[in-house]
Each structure stands twice: as C-alpha cells, then as structure tokens.
Amino acid sequence: MEPRDKTPAPAMGRVFCLIYIMEVNMSNGKKERYEDSHLYKVRHSTAHIMASAVLERFPNAKIAIGPAIDTGFYYDFDLPRALTPEDLKEIEARMRKLIKEHIPFEKKVITAEEGKQIFKDQPYKLELIEDLEKGQFDEHGNPVDEKPELSIYSSGNFIDLCRGPHVADTMEINPSAIKLLNVAGAYWRGDEKRPMLQRIYGTAWENPDDLKAYLDLLEEAKKRDHRKLGKELELFSSVEEVGSGLILWHPNGAKTRKIIEDYWRDEHEKADYDFVYTPHIGKAQLWETSGHLGFYKENMYSPIDIEGQEYYIKPMNCPFHVHIYKSRIRSYRELPVRFAEMGTVYRYERSGVLHGLLRVRGFTQDDAHHFCSPEQMPDEIDFVLNFCLDMLRAFGFVNFSAYLSTMPEKAVGDPERWKDAEAALEASLKRAGIAYEIDEGGGAFYGPKIDLKIKDALQREWQLSTIQFDFNLPDKFDLTYIGEDGEAHRPYMIHRALLGSLERFFGVLIEHYAGAFPVWLMPVQAMIIPIADRHIPYADEVYKKLRAAGLRVKLDDRSERMNAKIRDAEKQKIPYMLIIGDQEMENQQVSLRLRSGENPGVQSLEDFLSRAKQDIAAKI
RNA sequence: GCCCUCAUAGCUCAGUCGGUAGAGCACGUUCUUGGUAAGAACGGGGUCAUGGGUUCAAAUCCCAUUGAGGGCUCCA
Numbered sequence: 057m058e059p060r061d062k063t064p065a066p067a068m069g070r071v072f073c074l075i076y077i078m079e080v081n082m083s084n085g086k087k088e089r090y091e092d093s094h095l096y097k098v099r100h101s102t103a104h105i106m107a108s109a110v111l112e113r114f115p116n117a118k119i120a121i122g123p124a125i126d127t128g129f130y131y132d133f134d135l136p137r138a139l140t141p142e143d144l145k146e147i148e149a150r151m152r153k154l155i156k157e158h159i160p161f162e163k164k165v166i167t168a169e170e171g172k173q174i175f176k177d178q179p180y181k182l183e184l185i186e187d188l189e190k191g192q193f194d195e196h197g198n199p200v201d202e203k204p205e206l207s208i209y210s211s212g213n214f215i216d217l218c219r220g221p222h223v224a225d226t227m228e229i230n231p232s233a234i235k236l237l238n239v240a241g242a243y244w245r246g247d248e249k250r251p252m253l254q255r256i257y258g259t260a261w262e263n264p265d266d267l268k269a270y271l272d273l274l275e276e277a278k279k280r281d282h283r284k285l286g287k288e289l290e291l292f293s294s295v296e297e298v299g300s301g302l303i304l305w306h307p308n309g310a311k312t313r314k315i316i317e318d319y320w321r322d323e324h325e326k327a328d329y330d331f332v333y334t335p336h337i338g339k340a341q342l343w344e345t346s347g348h349l350g351f352y353k354e355n356m357y358s359p360i361d362i363e364g365q366e367y368y369i370k371p372m373n374c375p376f377h378v379h380i381y382k383s384r385i386r387s388y389r390e391l392p393v394r395f396a397e398m399g400t401v402y403r404y405e406r407s408g409v410l411h412g413l414l415r416v417r418g419f420t421q422d423d424a425h426h427f428c429s430p431e432q433m434p435d436e437i438d439f440v441l442n443f444c445l446d447m448l449r450a451f452g453f454v455n456f457s458a459y460l461s462t463m464p465e466k467a468v469g470d471p472e473r474w475k476d477a478e479a480a481l482e483a484s485l486k487r488a489g490i491a492y493e494i495d496e497g498g499g500a501f502y503g504p505k506i507d508l509k510i511k512d513a514l515q516r517e518w519q520l521s522t523i524q525f526d527f528n529l530p531d532k533f534d535l536t537y538i539g540e541d542g543e544a545h546r547p548y549m550i551h552r553a554l555l556g557s558l559e560r561f562f563g564v565l566i567e568h569y570a571g572a573f574p575v576w577l578m579p580v581q582a583m584i585i586p587i588a589d590r591h592i593p594y595a596d597e598v599y600k601k602l603r604a605a606g607l608r609v610k611l612d613d614r615s616e617r618m619n620a621k622i623r624d625a626e627k628q629k630i631p632y633m634l635i636i637g638d639q640e641m642e643n644q645q646v647s648l649r650l651r652s653g654e655n656p657g658v659q660s661l662e663d664f665l666s667r668a669k670q671d672i673a674a675k676i
Numbered sequence: 677g678c679c680c681u682c683a684u685a686g687c688u689c690a691g692u693c694g695g696u697a698g699a700g701c702a703c704g705u706u707c708u709u710g711g712u713a714a715g716a717a718c719g720g721g722g723u724c725a726u727g728g729g730u731u732c733a734a735a736u737c738c739c740a741u742u743g744a745g746g747g748c749u750c751c752a
Contacts, residue, residue, distance in 0.1 A: 138680055240747030241679025248749045252679045255747070283745095287687080296725075296743045355751090406677050406750065407743090415751090461752085498752070507752095588709040615709080623713035637711055649712055 090126075095262055098229055099124035101161060101211070101222045102151070102260040103131045105229070106236070108214035109150035110135075110256070113143065119216070120180040120244060120253050127270065128259030132242055134180070135254050139239045144256070152231040159212040161222040166206050174208065174215060180244065181217050233261040235271070277514060282566035283412040289571050289628060292413065292562075301410040301417030303559055311579035311608070312565075313558055317398060319450065320422055320555070327443055329396040329424060334376035336400065340366035345532055346375040355403045373399035374526075374551060377425040378533045386537040391547065392428035392436050398558070399423045413563030420558045426550040427530075429537065430473075433548050434480040437523070440552055441484045441506070444521050447554045448510055450675060451565060452574060455511035457491045461498035468502055469527025477525045477548075478504045502528035512568040520556040520564065525549070572629040572651060576672045582609040583625040584646075587618045587637035594641045598634065598661060605665055626651055632668060 090096055103122035106129075111117055114135050122131030166174070168189040175181035188206055209218045211226070223229060235258060242255040261267040278284075286292045291309030294302055305313060324331070340359060343349045348356065352371060359366035370376070377395045386393065400420045409415050428436045445456065460481055463474045481504055485492045490508075499505055503525030509517045526549040529535070536544040555561035565573065575581055582602060586595040592613050602609040610630075612621045618635065625633050634646040639658065646664055648656045656667075 141681095238746060239680070242748045243678075246749065248678060252748080254679075257747085300743065408677060408748080409750065410744095459752095495752085500752095585712090587711060590709075615707095617708090617710055617715055618712070619710080620714055621712095626713060633712080635712065639711085647712080653713085655712065 094223075094228070095260075096124050097221055097223045098262065099129040099260045100220075101226070102155075102229055102234055102258065103129035104161075104209065104211055104214060104216055104218070104222070105151050105154050105159075105226065106147065106256060106258060107131045107133075107216065108154060108212060109147045111214065112150055113147060118178055118180055121184075122216075128237070128257065130242075130255050130257045132244070132253040132255045134244075134251065139254055139256070144236045144239065147256070148234075148236045148258075151234065151236075154212065155226040155229050155231040155234075157212070157226065159226045161209050161211045161224060161226075163220055163222075164208050164210070166208055168206060171206050171208070171217060175217060184217060229260065230263055232264045233267040235259055235267060273514065277516075277567075280514070280567045280570045281412075282414075282563040285566050285571040286413070291566065291571075294416075299417070300407060301405060301415070303413060303416055303418065308579040309562065312573065312577050313562065315577055316451075316555070316558065316561070320398075320447070323443075323447060323450075324396050324424070327394075327439075329394040332377060332380055332395045332397050334373055334380075334397060334399060335370075336402075337367045337369050338375060340368060342375050342379075343368050346378075347528060347532060348372065348375070355405070357402060357404055369402045370399075371401050371403045373397055373401065373421065373423045374425060374529060375533075377423075378529055378535065378549075381425075381427055381535060382533060386427070386547075388429055388537055388539045388545075391537060392426050392432055394424060394426050396422075396424035413559045413566075416559050419560070421553050422555045422558065422561075423553055424551070426552070427535065427537070427547040428550070429539070429545065430476070430548055433477065434483065436548075436550060437480045437484045438487060440523055440550065441488050441490075444508060444523065444552070444554045445488060445490075448508075448521065451561075451577075452568065452675070453510040453512070457509050457511075457517070458485055458493075459495050459498070459507045459509070460485060460492050461495040461500075461505050461507070463504060464497045464499055464501060466501050467499070468531070473527060473548075474504060481506050481523070481525075500524065502526050510564075512564065513570075514567075516567075518564050520561060521552070521554050522556070523550065523552045526551060572631075574671075574675050575631045575668065576675050578629070578631055579608065580610050580628065580630050581607050581668065581672075582632040582634055583621070583628075583630045584609060584611045584634045584636065585618055585621045585625065586611075586613065587635065589613075589615070591636045591638070591641055595636045598636065598646060601661060602665070607665070607668060622649065626653075631671070632664070634664065 100123065103124065107119050107122055110131070110133055111119070114133075116136060118134035120132035120134065122129065168185055171185040172182060175185065185206065206217070207219060208215050209220060209222055210216075211222075237257045237259060240255050240257065241252045244250040244253055259267065259270060261270060286309070289308055290306045291312070292306055293304050294300065295304065298304065321331070337360065340349065343356070348371065349368075356371050357369050359368050361367075376399075377397070380395060381393060398420050400418065402418045405415060405417050410417070426436055426440065448456070460478070462478050463471065467474065482492075482494075485506065492506075505522060505524035507519050508521035508523075509519045511517055530546050530549050535547055535549070537547050539545045565577075584595050584599050584602075586592050592611075595611055595613070599609055599611045612625070614621065616624075618637075622633055622635075629651055631651050633649040633651075635649060636646060640646055643658075645658050645660055647658045648664055648667075650656065
C-alpha cells in the first residue's frame, strides 16, 4: 500500500528552503558547518536585536524563541495586537539604530533559580527553563541527552535565555545587510493546541551585496511562481466554483501534460512495464483489508452509498494493482511483474496546506508496483533507481540527492527482510553515485524507502520521486508466487512514483524553466509572423508544411504590427518565431528569431526544420 | 484546521472622510500593411466574492461564509 507517511498529498515532497546552506565558504578556501559560521552568529544575534527592538515598541511583549535559520532568522512573540507592515518598518529602523550603537553581547552562566527570577515575567522562557532543568528538552523542544548548562546573553537592555554563540559586538553586524521580511502565525513549540504567536521573519547577511543577491533571488522566485505563470501562459487554473485543490488543465498545460505522459508511457513500455487501468472508487472492505481505513482514513473522503454498500474514492492505487496480481497464480518465471498506471487519486488535505499545483486534493500519480522474488530484489532496486534518474534527466533535472529511510520502532515484517531491503537500497544509491543521507528509523511502518530530491535552476530542492518497499500489502492480501520448488512464496513488493504526481511535477517544471520549457515540451513550438497581409498566403503554406512535419505551430494573422506579434510570442515563451515578409516570400525562406532574442536570421524552411528537429530530439 | 492579510472589469490594479465606480492591458469594430519586444481611434464589459447587519446612504464600517496569499501544524 502506500500508507500515510509515504506520500503527503500531491506528491511526495515539499519545497525545502530557498537556498539550502549546508556549508559556508570561508576566506581561506575551507568550508565549515553553517552552525559554526560567523554568518550563523550574525543571524542569531540579529534575532536578539530584533527582539530587543520589539520590546522597546511593545514593553509587555512575551518573547518565545528566535533562532537563525537557513536564510536568516525569526523570533516568535506574544503581542497585544497584530503587527502591521508599519510596525515592521519601525522595528527594522530601531534595529539599525541599535546595531550602530555597538552593543556587546555578554554571556553569563546561570542557575535555574536565577533564570526564573530574571524571566519571571516571561512565561515562555520560564517553560523553557523548566524543561531545561529537567534536562529533557532544548529551546526548540528537541529532546536532549544531558542536562544542559543554562546561560543568558545580554545585549544592551535585552537579556535572553540562550545557548549562543553570538557575535562579540553588534559592530560585526552590517546594518545595511539586514531586512525584515514578513510576519506569520506560528504555534508555540509548533503545537497546534498551544497559543498562536506572531513570528517575524528576517534575513541577515555579511554585506549589502549578499543581501541584494538574496532579495534578487526572492524576486526571481516570484517571477517563476508556477501559479503566476500558469495563469499568464494559460496552463492551468483552479476556481472557487469547482473547489479548492482541484486543477483544471487548460489546453496549453494539457498539451505539455500529454507530451509528458506519452514520453513516460514509451519509456515504461521499453522497460517492460505492463499498463493497467483501475477504477476511481472501491468498496470499504478493500480499504479495510489494505489497512487504509485503519491508517489513512483522515486523508480519505467520506464514503459513497451504492445500494447499501459503502465505497471510497481512492487515495492510492495499490490495492487495485494488488488485485490484478492476485487474479491468477503467478510463477517465479514471470517475475518481476511491473504494473504501471497514471492513477488519479483524491486525498483530503486541510485547506491551509493547499498550494497551487504543489499540494492539491486531486492528482495523478505516475504510479507503479513491482512484484519480485527476494533474489531479484537487488537488481530490481537498481533498475528502478536508474530508470527514475533517466526519467528525471530527460526533463532537464541533473542534480540529485536522496534520503534513505530505515526501519522505525513500530514496523511490520521480518527484521531480516528489512535489513536486506535497506542494504539493497543503499547499495543502489552508491552504485548510482547519488549523495544520500540516512534517516534512521524514518521509514514507513511497512518498509524502507528512498526519497529522491532534485535541484532546480534556482538551486531549490524538491522531492518528487519515491521508491518504497512494502512488507505489509503482500501479507494483507496474501500474495504469492510459485517458486522453482513448487511451493508458494511471498513476493517482495515495491511501489514507486518517478515524477511523483503530474500536477506537482508540472509545477516544478514550470518553476525550473520559468515557463520557457524545452522545445519538445512547449505547447506551441513555432509562431509564424507575416509582416503584412499580402504575406499570409505564403505564411499559410509554411504553416501547413511545418504542421505536416509534426511541428506544433501557429500562424499569427492578426492585423497587428510585426513588433506586436513578436512581443506577444515572446511573452508566450514560444521558442521559434518565423517572420515572413517580401524577401522571405520571394526566396521561399523564413527569418528565424528565438525567444532568447537571438536572431539566426533568414534561412530555408528545410534548414529551420532540421534545426527544430535537432533541438526537439536533444530535448533542449 | 489555526494566526494574520486580502477579494473591485477576462488580467494587473486605483478608488481619500460612508454619498451606488476608474485606469492600463485584454476583447470587439474601423483605420493602418509595417522588417525583429506594444500603431491609432472608437466601443462593449462591473449585483465591487457570497449572505446578513449598522446607516437616510455601504466597494468603503461590523459579523458570518467561500476562496486566495504569507506562515504554523499536518505530511516526515
């Protein structure tokens, strides 16, 4: 099956942070851990300065925690009223003023008693002290082994319970390299049952140039936002009347989706997958057996009554594929069996988590289930991992990393099989040369897994693919194959999604290419632009020839100026513009302009076609 | 689901102190027939998200609902 912890909604993954800094380059060319870097101290210290500024403005504010994060820092406050953008400006101005006062940061080790006295008006700090006193949790609520030393840092009038480290003095903070970004709600200690605090996010860098580079990157990310481009390029929409998290694919998006699906199908065909189709609903009993009603019910929609029987809309495809496997006796000779399906599933997601194409309620997984013998398992993993990487590479993703999640405390299945499976997964990752981290105990209860992450053009990481073992469903559905020995054996089952879901994959694709997809994926590949009406008959001839040659081409015969037509085509990111005027008509040529603004110029139709075909074949 | 913010023409947005609406783009018509990123004129288009309330009067103030955005939580 594909229980809850496999696939959050649309697609196995989430956006990680914008720039994921693991290491920082130092002036001597060496690298150091981010947590040990000066920048980390700068950010953490800037968070304190911010808290100090907030307390000046709201003397009764209750302060919670304020760590450095990958691209800056935040601090959580309990305030008498909601913060406004004006407040942020004001706070930021005060911070600059404070920084320029060259305030030193001073550390002092204290006892819990002293701490309780110092923070007697700060309930959140008192709670932290009590937890630290018990030696159980650090300031982020993470469990700790030893009873830690309590320390406070003071900077000017501001005192905070803090482990540090900090800069020695605000001189080390460049007041022109900080900026407050936004306010958001955040639960105290991330617990939705506890009070909602106001979190101020800010960013801080070593110098104004770095700050500017970061803000530019945020700008660039905004420009690439798939929701914005989806509207501009008429790729998809979702409307209130239909329902949130439900996607309408418009003709342009549908065209690209079909190309993706066709390619996917061809590759699976070549790789010995068998395609299957399965229904959108299934009886309650099916989901009872699979365990979904036990473990996944909160993500499933209410049942439908059909002649007194309960049916559920499918949140996953696995039980259906399992039944196809089960439809007759299987021999070891036909293993591995691979069933693939673009399966559309529906999952309940809380309204607040929905996000464009990246987190939706109805989506199509590029799903498949492999059934193999234990002996075949290492090869099968190798195969599926490489198949996955090739698939992603075809769409222009070349940087990968992975998480390998191993057996959790609560797990089904024989620990020996877990070990085998984990070893096979790890060996495959090594052979494929993928950098991976091990998430110890992070596997699903039914099997270990590999989650693959890709890096996009802005170096943002996205998790799309997942390859998972399942020791649960073969047992639940009593799957067998007849071995050489004539006995029934339990097959291994792997499920995998390469693109994740078409919705999410398309969203990532849009952002990766900023809508300017490679030619083979573009809904419209070439726009023919006649300069004057008298060129339309020849332009139409060109149009027909290119269409006949298999190019997706359009003719712009509006009574507009050529410049306007070029502008519109560029805005639609159409790769080739073929301009046709008197010269071209006379010599049976076209004048080629690219969406990059490059102008290869006048050429024969044949030359253009062979160029286009080359680009399409090269997937550029 | 929770906190905050938002919802005005197909799109992007303006609309002051409460006095029943504007721009640009897009669209339509006409003119224009041009050489590598916006030619011109005219025109159509709005129950100001929905439902209540306050008020002589609501796009504007209040409440609820729906949807969206930034986060949190969930997903892991």
